[in-house]
Amino acid sequence: MGATLVVALFSFTAQAAMVWSPVPVEKGHGGHDRRAGKSYLLENGDGANLHLISPKLESKEISAISGRVSVKPMGMDNYHALVAIRNIDHRHESAIRYVYMFGKPSKESPSRLMGYEKSALEIEPAPYAREHWRYYSSTDAQFIIRFKGEVIAGAEVIMQTSNGTRSTFTSDAEGRLTVPLPEDFSDVKAGRRANRAAEFMLTTEREDGADIYITSFSAGYHVNPNHWQSTELALAVVAGGMLLGGLITWRSRRRKEK
């Protein structure tokens, strides 16, 4: 049921690119069992070679059953890369997703894994979210587009979301890509836990002689808390606190002088 739902979410995907997405949790938010495995779906990924790459760049082959993989921690913490690669004739495809896992300290910066060449054409998050940070709607996400290790200026990247938004962006002269995550959630409820995360997918392709390279990057994004958090009200309350502070100071001074 959950698997069908996610397949349906991206069924409109242009070029039918391979893409990773999480298997939706039936109830709640998946719990805090750090040792539990995580399940992902690879859409349009028949015949792809699947790997999980650790923060130390060790690669472990994994297999999918009906496009579904269960990823177990590799014994170290930090971000791991879920990589699918498929080469058919002159068509070279890849799908990459970053997954946080718990375990012994890896003693590696995620920058090493992000910057490591996992496929010829790659959309590299710059940076990826860190603890207490997520991708939110109405915020900009930054990426670098690389081909065979070199940054690519003017690369066209298509963004699609599971909420139905589709846009195209182009990388700048340094290969940097800024993606404004859309405010496309409907029926927003107050509170982060009351809203399910949506998925966004970036795809780009590049021709190199007779070869064509296609890659995808996918991640979840959440409703921007601005829907239920007000900075204007906060400023008013801070001003109230300042007035209260002034009153306390004035009263204690009066008392002392008396």
Next chain:
Amino acid sequence: MPVWKNLSVIRKVVQLLAFLFLVYGSVFVGFYSADKLSGAFPVLACAYDAKTADYCVLIPLQHQFGHRLGPALSAGMFSFSLILPILTTLGTFLILFVVLNKAFCGWLCPLGFFQEVLGMIGQKLRLKRTESLDPELLDRIRPAKWLMLGLLVVLFPLASGLGFVGSELGDPFCKICPSRILTSLAAGQLNQLYIDTSSLGYMILSILADTLFGLILVLSLTMRQPFCRICPLLAMHALFRKVGLVKLVKNYTSRCDKCGLCAKACPMDIREIHTSKEKDILFPDCTLCGRCVEFCPDKGVMALKYVVIPIKVSDPQYFKERNRAQKKWEGKQKPSRRVKKAS
């Protein structure tokens, strides 16, 4: 007095460098470093600041009580592995704490530095300062830090994990912490300055946080270290203060009874440093700022030591020069209107 000899100036420079590292450190050491360094820093360095280089011990502690221990206990599953993360966090805290003892408060905490800077601004604006709090008021305030630690860092997160209270109280100290607002604002983010209307609990906590922040902004101009007096980290440090390598020692003399300049200089109003006849005068509220040593006029009576190595020992010559420098810095205090009228 040359500035490089002035302990307070040296401390301000260290505080400024620590502030830059703890608020903007990821710019220098990499974006993901907060996940890489201790994650249990003994000062209020906030994980919600996107540019921070390390974060405060209180956030993992609350999460471990609220997300791991509480749910496991409510499911009837208790094992040593459940408390291992808490012990690891406390162990990391302890290792860092042993190195600098309570000097983490007086020399490195970004919120402590911010309050001191506001105090300096208040002095330059010639605002009349409350040099010492009323002893009765002080006695009433002192237990607050233990309540903050016990209730907001341990009990409420645990009760939330056990399902007795809502998820709003899963990390209640962070929800009201003024350092979260300060460090994120300093990093150019407005996203931690909010009133959360998603539930009554979140709304109350966010109102408390913003009111507390406004209070500190004003109180710090005329009062020394208002938030430090109720900070749960002060209480946590107090629990372990005997194991730290930095020591504050006093060689009591009969002259101490008549003097009391050390207690006047203390930003935390610890009057016991004046009256105590003990050698070890590192009291629970001490932040090891060293002002009492600076303002002690007697040779060798007070000393700040690293294990047995003296860092700063009281000295009459230094006292004279330091006093002169302090008066020069403060300028002439403006008398209050009431005093003016009386004269």
